[in-house]
Amino acid sequence: MSLSTPLTLSGAxxxxxxxxxxxxLRYRHIPYKVLWGLQEPPxxxxxxxxxxxxxxxxxNENGDLEAxxxxxxxxxxxxxxxxGRSIIPPDAGLAFLDHILEDYGxxxxxxxMFHYRWHYEADIDQAGSVLPRWRGITASESDIAAAKxxxxxxxxxxxxxxxxNDTTAPIIEASYERFLQLFQAHLQKFPFLLGDRPASCDFAFFGQLTQLTHFDPTPSQLTLKKAPRVYAWVDLLEDLSGLEPEDAHWISRDEAKETLKPLFAELGRTFVPVMLANAKALKEQEDAVKTLVDGAEWTQxxxxxQGKCVQWLRDAYQGLASGDRAFVDQVLDGTGCERLVAG
Ligand SMILES: N[C@@H](CCC(=O)N[C@@H](CS)C(=O)NCC(=O)O)C(=O)O
Structure with a gap:
């Protein structure tokens, strides 16, 4: 169904x-109006x-506005x-890889992102000082102090x-550092995850990285030190309105097999066991998710x-034609991600 523009959204x-x-929206040339920091919608x-x-x-279908x-x-x-300017690859196999990577982001x-913002004093202090001001730039200092x-x-x-939590903090931080190295290595070959044009997964990574690289001081310094290429990538992703994508800019299947495996192996090490343990805990109505990530205990x-995310991924995997599924299997083989999709 077509939509009239500008699209309206509220955000921060x-x-x-x-x-x-x-x-x-910028990359896709879709006009929008953003309402910043609404406490209550008009x-x-x-x-x-x-x-x-x-x-x-x-x-909605009746033409009534819906949130x-x-x-x-x-x-x-x-x-x-x-x-035009699509961010879902036309190759169904690649589109499925995009879906997994988008969920990882x-x-x-x-x-x-959430851990670094609210774990260390310097980050807590900065977020507390700035976030409330986005909701009211003219607010008095005493109101801001209370909001902080x-x-x-x-x-x-x-x-x-x-x-x-105290048990998982080192796992989250080690995983972010490995992610930086792997993504930085990928960016030496391609400007985007799936080749020379951006896919939905790039925007998912970008969203989290805007905060990790350019706002919260602890991960920002870490990123600049360990992966300046990732830091610079975030600046470019912000506004891709001038990029002119072509069909040939999507990564080939052979290139995908070669370059994406190390990143999927990282997903298999952290994201996959936690997503699966979460799905199991929900199914069995347990109070806590417990699993091992890299030999260390994960509990949440x-x-x-996130239980629904696993189901949607599995449904999409089942819906692939056999040739597309065979390609996906070749990319995921040996990475630990096989268990996520073929449950
Ligand atoms: N799956 C949702 C997640 C959106 C989400 O979790 N947004 C956060 C802020 S970035 C939020 O609004 N959290 C509720 C809150 O902070 O009160 C999406 O992809 O849009």
Missing amino acids: PGSPYTRKMLAV EDLPKPKVHLLPTFYLP VVDSSPLIRRFEDAFE DEWLTKA KFFSERQISRLYVVGS QPFPY
Whole structure:
């Protein structure tokens, strides 16, 4: 169904998924209006069922405006509504790899993002000082001081949602450092994950990395020191409106097999065991997710949304034609990701 533009969304500069979607809209030349830092949507806009950032205000089948969240399905809806400059590869096998990598960005890199922001004093202090000001730049210093305290306490108390705790903190940090090395190595060959044009997974990585590289001081310094190429990549992804993509710019299957394996092996080491243990805990109605990541204990509360992510991935894998599935299997073979898709 077509959509009239500009699209309206509310979001925040410190929200990785807001940054993901704004970069998608810019690259795709889709006009938009962004409402920053809404406490409550204006009267004429509907309220979302779950308050997440970003929230888009889009017409439903009857033409009534609806508040819609969740970046990955929205990206697919915009693929149908707007022609050209697609961010989903036309090769179904590559599109499936894009789907896994997008989930890794959204569901795993976000653990590093949330962890670094609310774990170390310097990051807590900076986020507490700046985040509330995005909601009201003219607010008084006393209001900001109160908001800083409220916001920081609330977010620190929610570290458990992404699974950041004393047991998992070293696992999250080691995984972010390995990710930097692997992504940096990939960027020496290709400017994007799937070749010479960006895919939805690039925007998922970008969203989390906007915060990790350019906002929170601890991971920002770490990234600059270990992977300046990744830092610079984030600056470029922000606005790809001038890139002119061509069909031939997607990575070939042979190149994908060669270059993407090390990155998928990293997913197999961290993201996959946690996603699978989470799905199992939900199925068996356990109170806690427990598994080993790299030989170290991982424990967190079950997260229903990520259980759905596993099911969607498996459904998509089952829906692949046999030739496409064979290609995906060749890329994933030996990486630890086989278990994620073929449950
Ligand atoms: N799966 C959603 C995740 C969106 C999300 O978790 N947004 C965060 C901010 S970046 C949020 O709004 N969290 C609720 C809160 O902070 O109150 C998406 O892809 O859009």
